[in-house]
Amino acid sequence: MNSSQSNKYIMAFLATVFIAMTIGISSDAIFSTPHPEAEGYVIAASEGGAPAAGKEAPAAVPIATLLASADPARGQNVFKRCAACHTGEKGGANKVGPHLWDVVNRPMATVEGFSYSAAMKEFSQGGKEVWDYEHLNKFLTSPKGYIKGTAMGFAGDKKDNERADLIAYLRSLSDNPAPLPSPEAAAPAEATKPAEEAKPADEKPAEAPVAPETPAPAAPEAPATQPAN
Ligand code: HEC
Numbered sequence: 001m002n003s004s005q006s007n008k009y010i011m012a013f014l015a016t017v018f019i020a021m022t023i024g025i026s027s028d029a030i031f032s033t034p035h036p037e038a039e040g041y042v043i044a045a046s047e048g049g050a051p052a053a054g055k056e057a058p059a060a061v062p063i064a065t066l067l068a069s070a071d072p073a074r075g076q077n078v079f080k081r082c083a084a085c086h087t088g089e090k091g092g093a094n095k096v097g098p099h100l101w102d103v104v105n106r107p108m109a110t111v112e113g114f115s116y117s118a119a120m121k122e123f124s125q126g127g128k129e130v131w132d133y134e135h136l137n138k139f140l141t142s143p144k145g146y147i148k149g150t151a152m153g154f155a156g157d158k159k160d161n162e163r164a165d166l167i168a169y170l171r172s173l174s175d176n177p178a179p180l181p182s183p184e185a186a187a188p189a190e191a192t193k194p195a196e197e198a199k200p201a202d203e204k205p206a207e208a209p210v211a212p213e214t215p216a217p218a219a220p221e222a223p224a225t226q227p228a229n
Contacts, residue, residue, distance in 0.1 A: 006129055012034035024102075026209060029103075047096035058096045061160050061180065062103040063133045063134060063136075063137040063157065063164065063167065064133070064180075064181035064182060064183045065183050066137075066160055066161065066163070066167075067133065067164050067167065067168060067180055067181060067183070068180075069161075069166035070161070070164035070165045070167065071165050071168060072165065072168040072169040072171070072172045074162075074165040074167075074169075075164075075166040075167070075168050075170070075172075076167055076169050076170025077165075078157070078162055078163075078166040078169070079166060079169050081154070081157075082097075082100070082154070084096070085097040085153075085154075086098070086099065086100045087100070087101070087150075088100050088101060088173045089101060089173075090102075090175070094111060097114075097152060098111035098114040098116075099111060100170060100173060101173050101174070102173060102174045102175075103136075103170050103173065104132070104133070104136070104167075104171045104173075104174065104177070104178040105130050105131060105132055105178045106130060106131050107124065107127035107128070107129070107130050107131075108120065108123065108124030108127060108129045108130060108131055108135075109121050109123075109124040109127065110124070110127045115148060116151070117150055117151040118149065119147055119148060119149030119150050119151075120147060120150050123147045123150075133167060133181055136167050136170065137163065137164075137167060138159055140156065140163050140167070141156050141157065141158060141163060142155075142156035144156075145154075172184045
């Protein structure tokens, strides 16, 4: 085999490698599955306002706690994602979704002239259920996860802070915004219960009176319990 012949083999080999790599790269590009944004959300959720809550339990931070540090101005920005389908102003039209003026504490599935999905109507129990903070929080975390079969084509916002900002903004879409829930009632540190069962209020830490080792007999009026925070 002379050298020009073996050069040909080398060239042929290199060409094959090159083609194989090109195909590999372009098929990566063509068939690449974009990673769902949700992964990023999960990580970001842990930067939420409640340090004590378990990082593995994303829905565990009570909305009352989240709302305490929420900012409606930031939420207005988040609302841009909803605006394709929802108006937020007074007298706003229904678009793909019903208008969201005064949505906080509004009975579910009751906007005139909007045709709700069967799933939403069923969930609303004929308008008995209202869009309180709790429902909004869970619904907006995962619309289809919370109301299976809803027609709302929005993937959900898993970022606690962002969602709280958004809900704070929704609250502002009213002549008479609903009162904010009181964060004390939420007992954030105890929110490690399963998410569905999150009734944080009944998990109030028993405020164990700080019993002094040595009884102090001369202080009958000393306040035995100080709020822990
Ligand atoms: C792709 C369109 C679309 C997007 C984006 C969208 N929604 Fe919706 N939304 C809908 C539809 C459709 C419904 C009615 C759902 C049904 O009947 O099941 C709905 C219903 C709702 C309801 C219930 C209203 C009621 O009257 O009971 C709320 C609250 C809501 N959306 C909030 C939001 C918020 C907040 C966002 C942004 C984070 C958002 N939606 C994004 C389409 C959308």
